[in-house]
Amino acid sequence: MHLSESKAPLVAIxxxxxxxxxxxxxxxxxxxxxxxxTASGEELLEASAVILPGVGAFGDxxxxxxxxxxxxxxxxxxxxxxxxxxxxxGMQLLMTESHEFGxxxxxxxxxxxxxxxxxxxxxxxxxxxxxWNSIHPDAAGGWTGSLLEGLADGEFMYFVHSLYxxxxxxxxxxxxTRYGGIxxxxxLKTGNVSAFQFHPERSGPCGLAVYxxxxxxxxxxxxxxxxxxxxxK
Amino acid sequence: MGxxxxxxxxxxxxxxxxxxxxxxxxxRVLGKPERFARFYYEQGADEILYMDVVASLYxxxxxxxxxxxxxxxxxxxxTVGGGLRTLDDIRAVLRAGADKVAINTAAIRDPELIRxxxxxxxxxxxxxxxxxxxxxDGRFEAYTDNGREPTGVEVLEWAERAAALGAGELMITSVDxxxxxxxxxxxxxxxxxxxxxxxxxxxxxxxxxxxxRDVATRGGVSGICLASMLHYNFTRHHRDDGEFEGEGNxxxxxxxxxxxxxxxxxxxxxxxxxxxxxxxxxxVSTVYAPI
Numbered sequence: 441m442h443l444s445e446s447k448a449p450l451v452a453i454x455x456x457x458x459x460x461x462x463x464x465x466x467x468x469x470x471x472x473x474x475x476x477x478t479a480s481g482e483e484l485l486e487a488s489a490v491i492l493p494g495v496g497a498f499g500d501x502x503x504x505x506x507x508x509x510x511x512x513x514x515x516x517x518x519x520x521x522x523x524x525x526x527x528x529x530g531m532q533l534l535m536t537e538s539h540e541f542g543x544x545x546x547x548x549x550x551x552x553x554x555x556x557x558x559x560x561x562x563x564x565x566x567x568x569x570x571x572w573n574s575i576h577p578d579a580a581g582g583w584t585g586s587l588l589e590g591l592a593d594g595e596f597m598y599f600v601h602s603l604y605x606x607x608x609x610x611x612x613x614x615x616x617t618r619y620g621g622i623x624x625x626x627x628l629k630t631g632n633v634s635a636f637q638f639h640p641e642r643s644g645p646c647g648l649a650v651y652x653x654x655x656x657x658x659x660x661x662x663x664x665x666x667x668x669x670x671x672x673k
Numbered sequence: 674m675g676x677x678x679x680x681x682x683x684x685x686x687x688x689x690x691x692x693x694x695x696x697x698x699x700x701r702v703l704g705k706p707e708r709f710a711r712f713y714y715e716q717g718a719d720e721i722l723y724m725d726v727v728a729s730l731y732x733x734x735x736x737x738x739x740x741x742x743x744x745x746x747x748x749x750x751x752t753v754g755g756g757l758r759t760l761d762d763i764r765a766v767l768r769a770g771a772d773k774v775a776i777n778t779a780a781i782r783d784p785e786l787i788r789x790x791x792x793x794x795x796x797x798x799x800x801x802x803x804x805x806x807x808x809x810d811g812r813f814e815a816y817t818d819n820g821r822e823p824t825g826v827e828v829l830e831w832a833e834r835a836a837a838l839g840a841g842e843l844m845i846t847s848v849d850x851x852x853x854x855x856x857x858x859x860x861x862x863x864x865x866x867x868x869x870x871x872x873x874x875x876x877x878x879x880x881x882x883x884x885x886r887d888v889a890t891r892g893g894v895s896g897i898c899l900a901s902m903l904h905y906n907f908t909r910h911h912r913d914d915g916e917f918e919g920e921g922n923x924x925x926x927x928x929x930x931x932x933x934x935x936x937x938x939x940x941x942x943x944x945x946x947x948x949x950x951x952x953x954x955x956x957v958s959t960v961y962a963p964i
Contacts, residue, residue, distance in 0.1 A: 458794065458795065460767060460770070460771070460772050462741075462744060462768065462769070462770040463744060463748075463770060463772060466744060466745045466748075466770065467748060469745075470745075470748070495794065495795040495797060495798055496793075496794060496795035496798075497792065497795065500792075529795075565870075566676070566870055566871055566872050566895060567870060567871070568796060568797045568841055568842075568871065568872070569676065570676070570679075570797065570841065570842060570872045570895065570896075571676040571677055571678075571679050571719070571872070571895060571896070572676075572677050572679065572719055572954075572955035573676065573677065596677070596955045596956070598719075598749065598750060600750075600797040600841070601797065602796070602797070619676065639750075639772075641748060642748060642749055642750045642772060643748070643749075644714075644748050644749055645748070647748060648748055
C-alpha cells in the first residue's frame with residue numbers, strides 16, 4: 441500500500457552546510473517517506489523523525505549548529521521520544537566531546553568521546569577508513585526493536601571516517617566493527633536516539649533496510665522482517 | 674586485516690554518453706551512463722565513478738542532471754570528477770548528489786585547493802586523481818587533461834604532498850596502461866601506496882581477472898577501478914542500438930568489435946575470483962535483493 445504523498449511521514453534532515461544530504465533524502469524517499477532538508481528548528485520539531493547527517497570537521501559542525509540555534513533544539517528532540525538519528529559525523533556530534541584537532545564540546549546527548557584511529561597501533565592501517573566493512577551485534581538481544589532489525593550478523597555497510605565514538609556506557613552500542621586491530625562502536629541506540637558510523641544511504645539494499653525500518657517506526661511501510669517473511673517484492 | 678577491496682566501475686562520460694578510449698583517447702560511444710551505473714549497482718559494485726572526460730563547463734548542467742538522476746537510483750557511493758576547478762564547482766556536484774569528488778588538473782595548478790576543499794567538505798570527500806605516465810628514466814610524471822599535458826611534477830612526490838594537504842584518497846591512473854588490457858602498473862600503485870597512509874585506488878589496465886587479483890594482492894591498493902572489462906560485458910549482453918545521443922564515434926555500437934586483449938567479466942565473477950584467492954571483498958551474495 442502506498443501512502444499518499446501528503447500522508448507519508450515526514451523526516452527532517454538537518455542542513456548545517458556539510459555532508460551529502462541528498463543521498464539521505466533520496467534514501468528516505470525511496471522507502472516511501474517524505475524528507476525535507478532544513479535548518480529551521482521549528483521544522484525539526486514538527487517532523488516525525490530527525491536525521492543529523494554530516495561529513496567534515498567536528499569543530500566547524502558544532503560551531504555551525506550553534507550559529508543556527510540548533511543545539512538546544514536537537515537536545516530537546518533527543519528528550520522528546522521522537523526518533524533522532526545521527527549518521528557519520530552526525531553520530532559523533534551526539535557525544536560529549538571530540539578529540540579531532542584539539543578538544544571540542546559535542547551535543548552531549550550521549551556520554552562519551554570521539555577518538556582518532558591511531559595509525560601507530562596497526563602497521564598498514566590506512567586512515568580514513570574507507571570502504572565496506574561488516575557489523576556485528578554487540579548486545580545480547582541482537583537488533584530486535586532497533587533500526588537494524590532484520591539484518592544479519594556480519595552484514596556489510598559503507599564506512600568513511602577517521603574518528604569513531606567511544607561511549608561511556610558500552611551497553612548503548614548496537615554493533616561493533618573491526619578495522620585493523622581496532623574494534624569500534626559502529627552503531628548505537630539509547631531510547632529514541634540511534635546513530636550509525638556507516639552510511640546506510642550508501643550501503644546498498646542492506647542500508648536501505650535501515651531506512652525502511654525507520655519508515656515503519658514512524659508509521660508507514662512494512663518492516664524488514666515482515667517484508668522478507670512475506671517474500672514480497 | 675585491512676579493509677575489503679572495493680570494485681569501482683569507472684564510467685567516462687562525454688556529453689550524454691558513456692565512452693571508452695585507449696590511453697584516455699580515441700573515445701568510442703558505448704551507451705547511456707545511467708543504465709550502466711544502475712546495472713553495476715545491482716550487480717554489487719562497491720562504488721561508482723563518473724568521470725567527465727570533456728570537462729568543459731559547456732554542458733556542465735547536463736552532467737549535474739545526470740549525477741542527480743543517478744544518485745537517486747544507486748545506493749552506493751558516487752564519485753564525480755572531470756573539470757572541477759573551484760570550491761563552487763565541487764559544491765555544485767555534491768549538491769547534485771555526488772558523495773565524493775575527484776580533482777586533478779585544478780589541484781596540480783593550485784595544490785591549496787586540496788586543503789580548502791578538505792576543510793570545507795571533509796577530507797573523505799576529496800579524491801585526488803593522478804594521471805601518471807612513465808618516463809624514459811623510469812620515473813612517473815603527473816599529467817593533466819586526460820594524459821595530454823605534462824606538468825613536470827613527479828608522481829610519488831605529488832602523491833605525498835596531496836595526502837599531506839588533506840586528500841582523503843588517491844586515485845592513480847596509469848595512462849600507459851589505460852584501455853589497453855595489459856594489466857595494472859603494479860610498480861606505480863605500489864610506489865604510491867608505500868608513500869602515503871591514505872587509501873589508494875588503482876585505475877587503468879585491467880584486461881583479465883588475474884590483473885585484478887594481481888593489483889589487489891601486490892599493488893597495495895584499497896580500491897580498483899574497472900572500465901573496459903565491465904562495459905564490454907554489459908554491451909555484449911544488452912543490445913540496445915540507438916541509445917546514444919549527439920556526436921561521437923559510434924563504430925563500436927554498430928560493429929560490437931571489442932578489443933581482443935580485454936576479456937570481459939561481470940562483477941560477481943570478479944569478486945568470486947578475488948575471494949577464491951583470499952582477497953577480502955564485500956560478498957556478492959548479500960548484495961542485491963530486488964526491492
